[in-house]
Amino acid sequence: MGRSPCCEKDHTNKGAWTKEEDERLINYIKLHGEGCWRSLPKAAGLLRCGKSCRLRWINYLRPDLKRGNFTEEEDEIIINLHSLLGNKWSLIAARLPGRTDNEIKNYWNTHIKRKLYSRGIDPQTHRPLNSLITTCTSNKRGNNSSSNNTQITTAANDNMGFQINMQTTKKKQEVADLLVMSDINNNENEDSNSSSGVTTEEIYPELNLELSIGLPAQHGTISSSCIKVYDKCLKQNGKTGVCLCCCLGFQKSEACSCKSMVMAPRITTAPENNLC
DNA sequence: AATGGTCTCAACCGCGAGAAC
DNA sequence: CGTTCTCGCGGTTGAGACCAT
The missing domain is CATH 1.10.10.60 (Homeodomain-like)
Known part of the structure; x- marks a missing residue:
């Protein structure tokens, strides 16, 4: 056997x-x-x-490994191959002698993504970010209970760019992610006059949260933390497009530089300190 | 100089496809 | 033919280096 x-x-x-x-x-x-x-x-x-x-x-x-930094030429090859092959790192590596799939994957996540964001290109789709007004769907429970949906929509913001210097640790990122959810929860709870201490899960066991948020397109400095948070949101919600400031609830709605772009109820009741 | 935050990348984890039994 | 294993892959993690205050 x-x-x-x-x-x-x-x-x-x-x-x-x-x-x-x-x-x-x-x-x-x-x-x-x-x-x-x-x-x-x-x-x-x-x-x-x-x-x-x-x-x-x-x-x-392996003795045939190429050590050292990636060249501009290699960068472009990786970008082009990724646009064709997606996250098929082994296939991409096969076309770059001396580079490993792991190396390319790491390089993509730490350098090329940032490079593409600064060019205003979404690294997943290879399309311009400012054309993306999309829907983030958090559907972890796999049930569309339409009466319990929360839908929040913003548009791409050309002015803000990605110059959010998020001084966050990984734990803060996790908290930030939770903030997104808890802010939504708060809105839900406000709507239903719920008291604190009761989770949304308890109130809405079949809750589906749907977000529609746009990404800024201006060139700027993007920290990998920003990208990680964005990616996490992307992954959890399945689609593209998050304004991090709004997503993380790091500013008051009236203070947010992207307020003019907000088209629907904001995600957050914001913390006192405005990090935007 | 000390402390805390961020970045990088080597290594691990879990899964799917195909092979071995 | 079903079960179990190996191999290879993509995603994720965490230690340590680096940087900012």
């Missing part, structure tokens, strides 16, 4: 590789070649699972 497990996970190391482990892996592959990742760790005297060995070799130890 089937095959035996690839490794005994109780007896394997995790985390960063040591020099000694690297040397063992390199020496073994020099002698025996790549492949047979399942049996490799034991044969090479490594307390690692085969998967980990494969990853270490492919992403770091």
Whole structure:
């Protein structure tokens, strides 16, 4: 019946590789070649699972890897290939000798996305950001209970750009994400005169939250935090288009520079300090 | 100099497809 | 033919480097 497990996970190391482990892996592959990742760790005297060995070799130890910064030419190749292939990093890597899928993926997330945003291009769709007036649909519960929907719409803002220097930690980002939801919840609760301490989930077990928000298109400095929050929202809601200021509820509606673009009820009852 | 926030990237995790039994 | 495993992939995480105050 089937095959035996690839490794005994109780007896394997995790985390960063040591020099000694690297040397063992390199020496073994020099002698025996790549492949047979399942049996490799034991044969090479490594307390690692085969998967980990494969990853270490492919992403770091392979002799044909090109080290150093990506060139402008490589940037453009990646952008073009991504527009054709999407997040098929292995396919993109196959067309860039000496680069790994992991490396390209990291580079995309940390550099190229920002570059595209600053050009006013959405990195997912490769279309101009200011043409996007879209719908974010939070439908985690998978049920469209139309009477309980909240719909909020803003348009793209050409003036604000992405010059939001969000001094947020990862935890703050999570809080910020929750803020979005809780602000919506607050609006819902205000509407229904609900008292505090009761979650929206309790009030609306089948709640579907639908947002329609636009992204600014002006060139500017974008922190990776902004991009992460944007991506997270994008992922959770399935579609494109978030004004972060509004999304995070970081400003009062009357103080927000994109107020003229707000077309529908705002997301938030904002905190006192205006970070916009 | 100390502290706290942000960025980068190596490594891990989980999943799907196909192979082995 | 069904079950289990391997391989490879894309997404995510977290440690440490770097930067700002």
